[in-house]
Amino acid sequence: MVEDVFPDVERVAVVRGGGLGDLMFAYPALTALQAAYPHASITLIGSELHRRLLDGRSGPISEVCVAEPLLDGSEEQEAFFAQMRARGFGLAVQLHGGGKNSNPFLLRLGAEHTIGTKTPDAPDLERTLPYVYYQHEMLRALEVVGLAGASTARIEPVIAVEAAETAAAERIIGTGPQPLLIVHPGATDPRRRWPVEHFAQLTVAAVEDGWRVALVGAVEDVEDAQVIVDAARAGLAPELGDRVDSHAGRLSLAELLGAFTCAEVVVGNDSGPRHLAAAAGAKTVGIYWVGNALNAAPLSRRRHRVLMSWVTRCTVCGVDVTQVGWTAERCTHDPSLVAEVAPESVYDEIRALAAGH
Template sequence: MSNSPAANLQSAAMGTGIGPVLDRFQDVERIAVLRGGGLGDLLFAYPALSALAAAYPDASITLLGLPLHAELLRHRPGPVAEVEVLPFASGVRPGPEDGTATANFFADMRSRHFDLAVQIHGGGRNSNPFLLKLGARHTVGTRTPDAVALERTLPYIYYQNEFLRSLEVVGLAGAAPVSLEPRLIVTPEETAAGLHLTGAGTRPLLVIHPGATDPRRRWPASSFAVVAARAARDGSDVVLVGDDGDAPLAAEIVRMAQAEAASEGARIRSLAGRLSLSELTGVLSVATVVVGNDSGPRHLAQAVGTPTVGIYWVGNVINAGALGRMLHRVHLAWTTQCVECGVDVTQVGWTAERCEHDDSHVQQIQPDAVYDDVRDLTATTPLLRGR
């Protein structure tokens, strides 16, 4: 059968996917998936990884990712057999490039004789040439008009939900969805660590992650503090999480929230900068509700099945918002222009340069509205989660 795009579109008949689910490739035993980026980027790709594992049950999946991905998936049951850390390479993994290390990486990857290589890392300008150097028999992925072609490609249009984009890509390789959102297995050790670190018990537990890589996605500390204080007054334990860079912000929120709660019984504290990724996974898994900006920990909370309330700029919710509303609530800021210079902030990447201003795009979201969802989820989701 021809592998031309037209022939494959006409012959797609392997079930329903996000886009066409084309014919599977034959004799696939080794699959490489290129997905760099942060924690959230990996979780966006997780439904696609699960779909590939179901479509090719006898194949071994190698994720080409970052050390953070390897740490999260190490010894964790799931679709990925191994993680190979990417070398520093323009548009794939930012950092000081080492020609020898890169050459050694490609030599090692070509020796694996991958049958299928999947690119779900951006529009393909840099990632498609990178993928082709693996020497795989078959290649699929996304492509902007100026990117080199793979064997089967999907047009890359920026504003698309990333879960669905990744599923559409693996549909090109005959993989139909088994889940629309990530489902990450939490180990018993992680659950035990989460319970120990938070003291979670009979009281509801609200976990707050106030950080975000892009400062424009950060809700003000004062708004997080209002939510934390109200939760504490209503009888919840409140724990702030984040990395080392988030620790000062988390400490400020704790101070503000304790002052606003004005109650000796208020239990508000920070674990920011003190948790390994495995411990963070455990803490998020035992939470009653997680509140956070559009960030990796919020996506991780969703992946382990914990209800979330997300703070989103409207453009980001298109790409990264949870699909359902039973467990995941979304609060949108409809900002379209920079508050400082007025530039159109909906234009991204190749269509416009980012202005230099870091003013929050989400500051107008009201704490009362966010807490209404926290209270509702706190009351209803223990029943839905079997707790």
Template sequence: MEQLTAEFGGAGQVGIGVGPVLEKFEDVSRIVVLRGGGLGDLIFAIPAMAALKAAYPGATLTLLGTPIHKALLAAVKSPVDEVQVLPYAEGVRPGTEDPEALERFFEEMRARRFDLAVQVHGGGRYSNPFLLRLGARHTVGTRTADAASLERTIPYIYYQNEPLRAVEVAGFAGADPVDLEARLEPVAGLQEGIPAADGGGQPLVVIHPGATDPRRRWPVERFAELSAACAADGCQVLVVGDKSEEDLAERIAGLAGSANVTSVAGQLDMAGLVNLLAKAAVVVGNDSGPRHLAQALGVPTVGVFWLGNVINAGALGRSLHRIHASWVTACPTCGIDVTQVGWTAPRCSHDDSVVADVAVRDVYEDVRSLIATGAGRQDP
């Protein structure tokens, strides 16, 4: 306990969650959470925010996030009370910084007089100084050795499950875990989505072939083969994606060669995507935002993951969520070690898939199993 007290700046340990759960702060009525990035990044932070809301039930919770976060949280029930869109800032939200806009943002945030600011945005090299400029009474977050310190910090080590990392941070803010993975529910009155999704009573298989890093993408030919096999079984297959993934989705639909395989990429807003995923029998995807969203909605998923991403982003359970991992550790072109990430080693210039060795047969068998057993629906 003496070692804990020294490391945590005088805070005593009062419980056990993913890590120690420390004493709650007093008189907390306004909480702010920093989490930029994409759809999956937000979903990883939901369990931590649920824990914070439960620990401080009278407090409002503000998320500093991105436009896609704001769109999603308008379409689902969540622990977040409001979203403030981050300004462009190095290491926090990529884009061209406007110093005057940044300063206006911080002035507005400091005027909120936040009681507690929580950082779950990476190792803190950029996000911790950003968090400190909010002027909150208390600060909690992750920290690499070269990052600014907060009032309470946990060490940031890259290979850790992201939702559990965020829950551990919430524990340092005095919040016991409520759940270990995100659980979301669509709000009433969402866009009905694609009419084709309601046709014929066929099992609906939704496929998302994209990923931010092209190395995480299962090859188009594999997705097409899977889509054709599902269609031959009588399933309806819809391929989703954003505007940038339209060509990818259309290639899959074309190669599948079935009227039961259709691309709807670029046709859905966030509410429509939530609605469509919620109707699916199974969602198949890479390590990507729509697969993580489907999981949070209680929909069965089959994921194609690189082994390192299984550690960071893989579903914890296997009754509803199946994972097929590639064990590739070197770039297929130049041989560089791809397990050394980010700041620990340079990324080579090659975008070869590191998940191409995952067999279509294995993914297909899990899709069939989830549909046949109806392991199916789990209410959020």
């Protein structure tokens, strides 16, 4: 249900921390807010990563303010909230979790109207949505902004990519007659990572079938990416080895975004870069644990395919891994929960997307 628009709102604050994926989940809701309040500026209170991606980029966000962790009651924290209150927000929107910690933060912004999600132990806002963990994050955010009268026909994120970003990526990754498959092997939670040997098998199959493969990722993905490249080259005929290479840790955020526009298909785990690739317009194949798929898998299937693992218990200790968030303590083990997804199945989806099927 969409509520009425709040009157006379000239400035909107949106609280959404986290990484690239978290931002992409919120992006359709941010676009809907812009449409509902076309004359208002929207300030995203988010992370430094968000600022690097969005500064100067066309879209719904007017500015990004980075909310650094600040000691409660410190002069720096008081100064931050004083600066935020001085902006005179007419509306503040909480899109960050269940509200136990984020709703008190939101209330200190001093906005005339407040909306957001709420667990039973979270402070009230003017209009709230109950926070239930297993809900798709993009739909949750859209439901929240519906509390402020925002609605949209766009349920997945679209982010503008500059021609200069694509050109910069092409200079680094290169071009060639073979279609480009970009592989991102990383994920914040190690349990969401497909085994490196599976990525290597996939890479071999793709190169032998006429693809060029580029590994991408952050600094922490460099080691895994190189393991995949080395294993793939060992399994390929010598003359095919130069069709696979790693650029992990070497691309800026802008260059990574540009690289996604060069790819025929992008494959990866449930991770921020896969979500960013989808928003940039790439075809993607995602490897998901079923619980994460409920909350974060792409909603459409024309450009995106999802391979799911249906594991429900830790493969080390047997604890039920579907009980997440505040409902149960996480066990200390980090086995891959997606190892059962077969490389052959992933490659079948890559070929289908490339063929337009």
